[in-house]
Every structure is written in C-alpha cells, then in structure tokens.
Amino acid sequence: SIPSPVTPAAAETTSGRHPIPNKKDLPFDIVELMEEIEVKTGFLPNLFRVMSHRPAEFRAFFAYYNAIMNKETGRLSKADKELIIVATSVVNRCPYCVVAHGALHRIYSKKPAVADQVVVNWKLADLTDRELAMLEFALAICHSDNITEEHYQKLDAHGFDREDAWDVGMIAAFFAMSNRIAHFTDLRPNQEFYTMGRIPHEKEKTASS
Numbered sequence: 102s103i104p105s106p107v108t109p110a111a112a113e114t115t116s117g118r119h120p121i122p123n124k125k126d127l128p129f130d131i132v133e134l135m136e137e138i139e140v141k142t143g144f145l146p147n148l149f150r151v152m153s154h155r156p157a158e159f160r161a162f163f164a165y166y167n168a169i170m171n172k173e174t175g176r177l178s179k180a181d182k183e184l185i186i187v188a189t190s191v192v193n194r195c196p197y198c199v200v201a202h203g204a205l206h207r208i209y210s211k212k213p214a215v216a217d218q219v220v221v222n223w224k225l226a227d228l229t230d231r232e233l234a235m236l237e238f239a240l241a242i243c244h245s246d247n248i249t250e251e252h253y254q255k256l257d258a259h260g261f262d263r264e265d266a267w268d269v270g271m272i273a274a275f276f277a278m279s280n281r282i283a284h285f286t287d288l289r290p291n292q293e294f295y296t297m298g299r300i301p302h303e304k305e306k307t308a309s310s
Contacts, residue, residue: 118287121150128156134163144293146201151286162279169271176265180210181235182272187216188223188236189243189273195280200290207298231259238266239273 124132131153139145152159170182183206190198203216210216218226223236234255241252248270256266282288 118285119151119154122153127153131156131159142293144291146294147288147291148197148201148283151282151288165275169268169275172268174264175268176261177235177268177272178209180206181232182268183209184216184219184232185235185239185269185272186276187219189239189276190280191220191223192240192243193277193280193284195283197283197288197290198276198280200294204294204297213299234259235261235269239269242270242273243277 124135127135135145135149135153138149149159152162170179183202186202187199187206190202199220203220206216207213212227215227219228219236223240224233228236238252238256241248253263253266256269261269
C-alpha cells in the first residue's frame with residue numbers, strides 16, 4: 102500500500118507548502134494509478150503526492166506526460182527522452198527532475214556515468230554526435246533562444262525529421278513547466294532515485310516520472 106503522507110518518509114521528502122491529501126480522500130482513478138506506480142517501482146515518486154492536491158491537474162499532467170514520453174512512434178528512445186529532461190532540468194535548477202530522470206536514463210541507457218556527466222557539462226559528456234545535436238536543440242528551447250531553420254538543419258543532419266524535432270521541443274517545454282512546479286512546491290527527490298541504475302546488471306524497476 103502507499104505510505105501515508107504523514108509518515109516520516111513522506112515528511113522528509115515533501116514540503117508543507119501545499120497540502121498533501123490522504124489516500125482515502127483521493128478519487129479512485131488517482132489512487133489506482135498511484136498504487137500501480139508503487140507496485141511497479143517499489144516506491145511512490147513524490148511528484149504523485151504533490152500533484153494529487155489538484156486532481157484535475159493531476160490527470161491532465163500525467164495524460165500529457167504519457168502522450169509525449171510513452172508514445173510508440175518517432176526516433177527518440179526512452180534513454181534519449183530522459184537525457185533531454187536531465188540536460189534541460191539542470192538549466193532550470195530542478196533537483197527533483199535531475200535526480201529522478203538521471204536515474205531513469207541510467208536504467209534505459211545502461212550507461213551509469215553519462216547522466217552525471219551531463220549534469221556537470223553536457224558538452225564534455227560521453228555523447229554521440231547525434232545526442233549532442235539533440236541536446237543542442239532541446240537546450241535552445243530551454244533557453245528561449247530564437248529557433249531558426251539552422252537549428253532544424255542540424256537535427257536533420259543526424260537523422261531527426263520534423264516530427265522528431267517536435268518531440269524534442271515538446272519534452273523540453275513540458276519539463277520546463279514540471280521543473281517550475283517542483284520549484285514552487287519545494288519538491289525533493291525520493292532517496293530511492295539516487296542509487297537506481299548505478300550497479301551494472303542490477304535488475305531495476307523503472308518509475309513513470
């Protein structure tokens with residue numbers, strides 16, 4: 102079952118700025134999703150607790166998350182998507198998203214050092230030319246640069262079409278919002294995220310966000 106929001110574990114990683122509803126007071130569909138995620142991951146990411154304060158926004162947030170992160174079309178792998186989130190969340194100074202999605206990148210990529218390298222300096226990380234082009238486009242959006250045809254041409258040169266460019270841009274844009282939600286709610290990473298995917302060949306469960 103989901104730990105109560107008033108347990109020490111929850112109090113340690115979520116803030117008191119906004120109320121965190123008790124599980125028994127939440128709509129059934131939200132409880133069902135939270136229990137599904139906890140069974141899948143072994144813990145409940147703190148984002149779910151914080152967003153449950155606004156059920157309608159919770160549903161909209163995770164529906165859009167699923168639309169861009171779990172779509173089966175396009176050339177972006179799960180590792181690509183997580184790498185975009187890590188790189189842009191660094192710029193937006195979001196500890197929750199950097200830590201949580203760094204963990205997911207380690208799991209999907211099977212490269213335990215790369216996300217940490219990107220946090221320090223993405224241009225010096227062990228990335229392919231394709232990944233560098235992808236992050237350059239995502240970070241231009243993150244910085245609100247004027248996006249020109251040249252930005253698209255650099256992606257084209259590495260096999261990304263315009264639909265892929267949309268995916269890169271939308272992930273950067275969506276997580277700019279997510280980063281800012283985490284900021285004003287003082288959302289902190291679950292301790293479990295810090296160690297996920299760091300030990301080679303360890304069987305890891307993956308979180309949804």
